[in-house]
């Protein structure tokens with residue numbers, strides 16, 4: 304029963320793989336036809352050779368004409384595959400390319416389904432993703448492997464029928480040599496696959512070492528602290544350990560392949576001996592010798608090739624499983640209300656966003672331990688606290704990058720999870736602490752804040768004006784059309800503060816009802832901070848704002864300030880109230896303000 308279910312499961316995996324990688328049916332059909340034609344011709348080849356030799360061996364009047372037909376036929380079996388080979392190769396490469404595209408699209412779709420960070424921010428996900436990438440590379444070759452195997456099968460059936468004409472047991476004996484080869488190939492491909500899977504973590508670490516020394520990220524520290532050699536040594540250690548396993552697997556493979564080359568060779572010798580014996584008894588003529596010797600040579604080569612191709616098909620099946628496992632696991636880690644029952648998100652919060660006994664931890668270690676707070680609609684709430692207190696974590700919960708472990712966040716009296724997720728997000732504006740620096744133009748870097756909105760160009764410029772990004776853009780060589788990256792020619796890199804102004808423009812592009820600002824002024828100079836601060840009031844007018852900042856000059860403009868400590872809100876009130884309270888807020892404020900007196 305389990306065996307049957309296993310077979311059914313395997314068939315389903317391959318069926319899904321075939322649907323995925325044979326995306327272009329026309330190219331697939333033509334390449335399949337070419338493969339099958341080549342197979343038929345290679346079976347005809349020894350048979351036509353026999354006809355030619357037989358004609359030549361029995362000279363009779365008109366032999367020149369009689370030999371012409373099989374001779375031309377034989378020549379065609381040599382010429383046609385050779386002529387069609389480049390066509391077939393080009394089409395196969397095209398099939399391969401299309402398969403790469405199909406697999407990539409599947410991976411992007413999977414990424415789109417990961418609506419939150421619950422899985423993405425775990426090490427296990429990165430291993431999974433690394434596996435999926437390796438799987439994508441193999442899976443895209445499936446079309447070629449499968450077509451090769453199908454063509455080889457067809458050729459072998461034809462050749463076996465020919466050899467069976469000599470002696471059925473000889474055909475059976477030759478065919479049987481493939482069985483142990485197949486079993487070993489299967490074992491070898493599984494072990495190759497498992498080695499690859501086990502090496503995922505060191506492979507990621509090695510990749511990291513290579514990237515660190517060649518990319519801009521971390522380039523200054525790597526050079527200042529002379530870390531090139533240090534990372535190289537680290538790479539060498541990882542490589543040696545990983546390579547030892549790969550080398551062992553390769554050696555096992557080499558031993559097995561050599562043994563099977565001998566086995567196929569021995570089978571061939573036995574076949575030749577049988578042919579010679581039959582010649583001796585007078586049962587076979589010269590044409591038969593040409594036929595059977597050729598057929599047996601092709602048969603053994605074909606059997607060898609088939610076991611290799613089937614091994615590759617088998618391994619690709621394992622990769623398919625891995626790829627589809629990744630794709631199927633790409634589901635939201637947060638609760639997503641079904642479209643038909645989801646609450647439509649309102650343009651702007653009408654009453655309040657409320658956090659009720661919110662608990663959360665990324666692992667077993669709690670970060671938030673019962674946060675209670677009310678964020679009145681249309682007002683700005685600032686969140687302050689020490690490093691690591693959990694402020695950005697609150698932002699992740701408000702933007703639904705995670706769901707609370709327990710407790711609830713409510714928007715106008717309804718749980719956040721009850722709202723249509725996509726719609727809720729379109730009502731959300733955000734400037735994240737670790738905002739993205741897209742390798743796009745200045746205009747696009749702002750426009751991505753509302754790609755579906757109307758009159759994008761005018762709104763981009765308006766948002767840039769309000770965030771101070773317009774001055775940054777004015778200084779760029781091609782203005783809004785300047786690529787903001789040194790990856791491409793003509794691109795420029797911005798300073799941290801300049802990037803922050805663009806990220807702020809992006810965050811305010813949408814007509815969002817709920818806006819979260821996580822350290823929006825951290826990189827700004829005093830003047831830019833003051834101007835943005837002056838603008839915040841008008842930027843946030845009528846919206847519900849959540850502002851996280853260590854800068855009390857920014858924080859004090861909030862209508863309400865929450866002080867987070869030890870995973871809870873320990874103080875709440877307006878700036879003056881909290882200063883008067885003389886608690887944590889007053890102490891933090893005094894420490895910062897005192898430095899400027």
Ligand SMILES: Nc1ncnc2c1ncn2[C@@H]1O[C@H](COP(=O)(O)OP(=O)(O)OP(=O)(O)O)[C@@H](O)[C@H]1O
Nearest residue numbers: 424665666670688689690691692693694695696697
């Ligand atoms: N993706 C994550 N996975 C695991 N732990 C995390 C993750 N992000 C944050 N943490 C942990 O959660 C805690 C709170 O982090 P958070 O970023 O919310 O602090 P914060 O108050 O915003 O700090 P800061 O003022 O330094 O920005 C920290 O101990 C941090 O190590």
